[in-house]
Amino acid sequence: MKNPVIAIGLDAGDPVLIDKWISQGYLKNISKLRQQGAYAHLSNTAKYCGQTTEYAVTEGLWAQFATGCSSEKIGYWDALTYKPENYEIDCNLEFCGYDYQEYAPFYALGEKYKVAVFDVPGTRISQGVNGIQILGWGGHFPSAPSASSPSELLSKIAHQYGENPILYNDTGIWWDKDYVKWLRKALTESVSRRTTICCDLLKQNSWDLYLTVFGEPHTAGHDIYNYSQADHPLYPHLSKNGTVPDPLLETYENIDLGIGKILEQAPEDAYILCFSLHGMGPNYSDVPSAVFLAELLYRYNFPGKVAIAPGNPQVPPPPMTTNPIRNSWLGEMWMKNYEPNPIKRLFRPWTPSKFLYNDQNGLASPYSLLEQSVPFGWMPATWYKPLWPQMKAFALPTFANGHIRINLEGRERDGIVSNSEYENICNELTQILYRLKDARTGKPLVKQVARTRKSATDNDPKHPDSDLIVIWHEHMTDVVDSPDFGRIGPVTLFRAGTHWNRGFFMAKGPGITPGSSLPDAGSVDLAPTILELMGAPIPDYFDGKSLLKIPVNY
Incomplete structure (x- = not known):
């Protein structure tokens, strides 16, 4: 029975x-x-x-x-x-x-x-x-x-x-x-x-x-x-x-x-x-994956330039934001887009959203992206998409682990990284990531960087879209320091839990x-x-095993 x-x-x-x-x-x-x-x-x-x-x-x-x-x-x-x-x-x-x-x-x-x-x-x-x-x-x-x-x-x-x-x-x-x-x-x-x-x-x-x-x-x-x-x-x-x-x-x-x-x-x-x-x-993951990683790769690809949330690593970070100004997280983040004109930068927090539609630093405005119904147009990682064809590597939009895609010749439409360069770029980015620190505590930000392909020519369709997966340490931060590319943040925190x-x-x-x-x-x-x-048959192809096979008495 x-x-x-x-x-x-x-x-x-x-x-x-x-x-x-x-x-x-x-x-x-x-x-x-x-x-x-x-x-x-x-x-x-x-x-x-x-x-x-x-x-x-x-x-x-x-x-x-x-x-x-x-x-x-x-x-x-x-x-x-x-x-x-x-x-x-x-x-x-x-x-x-x-x-x-x-x-x-x-x-x-x-x-x-x-x-x-x-x-x-x-x-x-x-x-x-x-x-x-x-x-x-x-x-x-x-x-x-x-x-x-x-x-x-x-x-x-x-x-x-x-x-x-x-x-x-x-x-x-x-x-x-x-x-x-x-x-x-x-x-x-x-x-x-x-x-x-x-x-x-x-x-x-x-x-x-x-x-x-x-x-x-x-x-x-x-x-x-x-x-x-x-x-x-x-x-x-x-x-x-x-x-x-x-x-x-x-x-x-x-x-x-x-x-x-x-x-x-x-x-x-x-x-x-x-x-x-x-x-x-x-x-601990949304801001690093959607903001820090995308900006880090922007600075890696365009030396000397910054787009989002430049900061000074030589001074202690200012207090964490507890009373945001904008009525959306994308508004808070787009407000962090670097403005070289100090006068415009000063008045940006009080500038109505309708005047923030212009693309800036090569990034697409989230307000324009949402009007065009671009998937995940509100997410900062997506704002860099117009620049992806020019970048050796870029961050894909994500909610959890970080995802890095290499802009590979013969695979991407406008790929610029050769098969021979692939390995070196993956290794270089891995070391850059391991050097990231929480600017408030000095603790490492990255727990592990995993490769998803054995080589540039590994095209198994069951692989993830990303070439590198970034697993973050489980502590929250709003500001990160890179010895290679400076400080990113502070930024306004996003969702409460992950x-x-x-x-x-x-x-x-x-x-x-x-x-x-x-x-x-x-x-x-x-x-x-x-x-x-x-009492049903268990398929041979399962990777899992029954937890109750031994203790259950029939």
Whole structure:
């Protein structure tokens, strides 16, 4: 007799925060689940040219989870796609996510198993699922195209329960108090509607697998972590030293209540799983990847020139910005574009945005890019795009690790780097990156630089678009010093939180020892674990292994 499996994901649910709040008496349902079952820490890696690196890219991890395969096997790494034939960037959800053609989702099990899938990020509708699939009702951007099977089900869900208020709508800024106020209410509404949908879907059938994901921790972590946690440098300013309610804890508490309601509907003999593929902590990666790296490569390619945020490394950095002037982060960053005229530079902070449309220092104005609907026109790394054909190397837009593309002859439309130069440039840039320092602390900024290709002629289509991947140390800064190219910053901080390479898995049910610990694992191990509990066959091509094969007694 098969036992049903109910798997509940928390997208970017952070185990460090959860453990802390459980110890303080919060999150009683998650705490009870952990006490009644087994627990494993999750961390993830990727291999570039055989070199192992830490990996916390949410889109890639959800593809790993769904396929049971590593990123290098499926050839999917990131949501952004770069086109060397025209130097363009694309992020259309219909085409940029993993397509699941070579490797199908693990739950596409055919007629023998009844499966319900609700709002799993980064997935697609699969024809091999006997049951229902609802994707893109809620979740963080980029998630999955909004679709369902049966095709009319998503519209019925939206009509009956309402649309999700935060779907693709977490683009606010931390100094916009109206946005933060709205977001708190929207997160509460999102969790409430999601919980009701989950409970009703669970009751509709005797599912062999019921798989759903709460997307709200991802949105909340990105946007309001700095209102919640003292390890964020803006926390004392925004939280008034902890005297205002914690909006991030509030979101987790609502999710905990939702999990409790779902479990009330669960069959007594069910396996109950709760997991998160990665966590969320202070945002140490967005500014280095989107600002510092792009500007560093500008200065590398154009010696003696600066574009964004020039500073003097001979003096201590000024205080961190806590009261930005502009009503957008792109406005704050474009204001940092170097103006050689001291009079214009003096009045720039008070210049209306409509007068800042002009390109400057060879960079494209973000206001013009957004008018032209250029993908990620708001991101500083994109502003350098008009100069990419002239540069030996440039930074691709990204949210997490830094991405460097070499402008290679025969590969890029206007490539200027020969095959013989490729190796030397990669090595030179690697050393430049390792010399970067946080100007406030003197600590190194770069943890690791990984090569993605064995040589300039290595054209495996499953490689990432980038030639070099930059992994940053996990500490925030707004200003960086390079002994080679001077100071960049200070700049205004961007999103509050970013992905941290820490997740968790907990499971209770028949044969699982309460309070037990499982070996450390990764995202690829969850699919075989779920299939093991379902009594379903585990594909030989999986890179992951079941976590519960030994402790479970059938």
